[in-house]
Amino acid sequence: xxxxxxxxxxxxxxxxxxxxxxxxxxxxxxxxxxxxxxxxxxxxxxxxxxxxxxxxxxxxxxxxxxxxxxxxxxxxxxxxxxxxxxxxxxxxxxxxxxxxxxxxxxxxxxxxxxxxxxxxxxxxxxxxxxxxxxxxxxxxxxxxxxxxxxxxxxxxxxxxxxxxxxxxxxxxxxxxxxxxxxxxxxxx
Numbered sequence: 130x131x132x133x134x135x136x137x138x139x140x141x142x143x144x145x146x147x148x149x150x151x152x153x154x155x156x157x158x159x160x161x162x163x164x165x166x167x168x169x170x171x172x173x174x175x176x177x178x179x180x181x182x183x184x185x186x187x188x189x190x191x192x193x194x195x196x197x198x199x200x201x202x203x204x205x206x207x208x209x210x211x212x213x214x215x216x217x218x219x220x221x222x223x224x225x226x227x228x229x230x231x232x233x234x235x236x237x238x239x240x241x242x243x244x245x246x247x248x249x250x251x252x253x254x255x256x257x258x259x260x261x262x263x264x265x266x267x268x269x270x271x272x273x274x275x276x277x278x279x280x281x282x283x284x285x286x287x288x289x290x291x292x293x294x295x296x297x298x299x300x301x302x303x304x305x306x307x308x309x310x311x312x313x314x315x316x317x
Contacts (some may be wrong), residue, residue: 146300170276233309238301245298250312251291257303269297
């Protein structure tokens with residue numbers, strides 16, 4: 130006798146289908162929820178990337194400032210230590226300063242201030258007007274024209290002048306005068 134098993138098979142198939150359906154609905158219910166959100170490409174490109182780059186720029190700027198401040202403090206400490214060791218004041222544009230012999234420094238003078246250079250000091254007038262200060266002739270050697278400039282005469286902009294005798298200098302006759310200076314000098 131043949132037994133008919135199709136109702137049991139149908140019930141098993143229905144139970145299996147129901148189980149798969151419940152598992153699928155539960156899995157689909159958690160995707161995109163607060164505990165497991167969906168992330169779209171437009172969100173990543175438009176919002177997340179912009180926020181990330183902004184935060185990164187802020188961190189870089191803060192770190193750059195921190196390192197710059199540390200470097201400035203270290204340079205200042207080393208400069209002071211060098212000045213104490215050698216007895217030479219280092220800087221540009223302050224009274225009693227000495228420039229490097231191989232590079233030009235920018236020195237800004239106010240009207241009436243005088244830059245007095247050591248022998249061999251070179252100056253170039255870049256901004257404003259200035260006159261030669263000297264106790265005797267020649268005052269300054271104009272290296273550009275191979276001439277001389279006597280006391281009280283105006284310097285020509287972009288000409289290179291050299292002090293070949295002690296106590297020679299340049300006096301600012303404009304409110305702001307900018308000079309390129311190479312060699313030792315003082316400002317008074």
